[in-house]
Amino acid sequence: MQPELTDEELCRKVASHDSQAFEELVERYQSRAFRLACSILGNEADAHDLSQDAFIRLFESAGKFDGRSSFSTWFHRILVNLCIDQQRRSKWWKRMLPLTGAGDDPDAPGIEPLTQEPEPDLQAIRGESAWQLHTALARLSPHQRSAVIMQAEGFSSREIGTVLGCSESTARVHVHRAVAELKKTLKDV
């Protein structure tokens, strides 16, 4: 029986357009990528599209993977950056309004929704506490939200820093502030 190839070995095969290796990587990462994107974006349809886009990017740029970080970190960097970009794009119109914050700055606080109407599906399927957390996460800046979700998913501060393109200590600050904000919001509701 052949030993299972590592993610890094599969990625090198994908670089030479090995579709079987690509399928294998998709199977390994699809669930986690979708969960992460869904939590960052707060929207299943967008998470579906963006996680697929991340796999397409992986297929197209596997040759650029240089092994300086793990494959997992490299791939999640692609995914999280797509999610952050998507959020910037989807909020362009809010920059036109007064008293809005985030704009192009992913460290700026998230834009508080004007109405706090619960999404019926989320509230019905996952319960009140899930919806409260969803709302609280939506108030965070994209970087804080991504950092705290990745930390909860088991990424180390160093990995979070690599994914977000910042230092390890900055990643710790993002997580710390996100947790403090979540505590505050969850206590308020």
Place this chain on the structure above:
Amino acid sequence: MSINHPEIALIPYARGELSAEERARVEQHLEGCAECRALAESSMGVLRKVARFVDETPEADWTAYRIQLRRKLAARTEARTPWWRSAYAWSALVGAGAAVAALLIAISLHRPPPFSAPPLDQMAMATEINDADLGLLKNYNVVEHLDLLENYDVIERLDQTPPASQQGNEKSS
């Protein structure tokens, strides 16, 4: 809280991410700081909630997901193929060529008969006549009175005339 509280290091401490030196420093602080112990605990509680929230994300239909992904990838690859290698581009080119050919044939079939120019040799002859010196024709009266047949007898008996060399010999003898 004062800046001496290692707030930012509490989660990394609880997750075992700190270096030995940092860990010892935080441990020492936590022994004497109930506030930081409570903060560390509540922070880890929030992270557990977030982890549960992420875990509860409904699973997608992975078969449909991968089929859609393959389609997107194929469409993307097709879009990135240079136009001259694309089957679509070739069929479009062939179609356009056929349309142009059909248009040209249709135009030629319905075209009125073209103006037929005189052949080139006729045009050349006409030019030559125009340019020729027609002084004699202009003085037709002179031409009219010329007796072109005055040597007709000579011409008529030309076959009976001895060759020029023989005539010369006869004269010399």
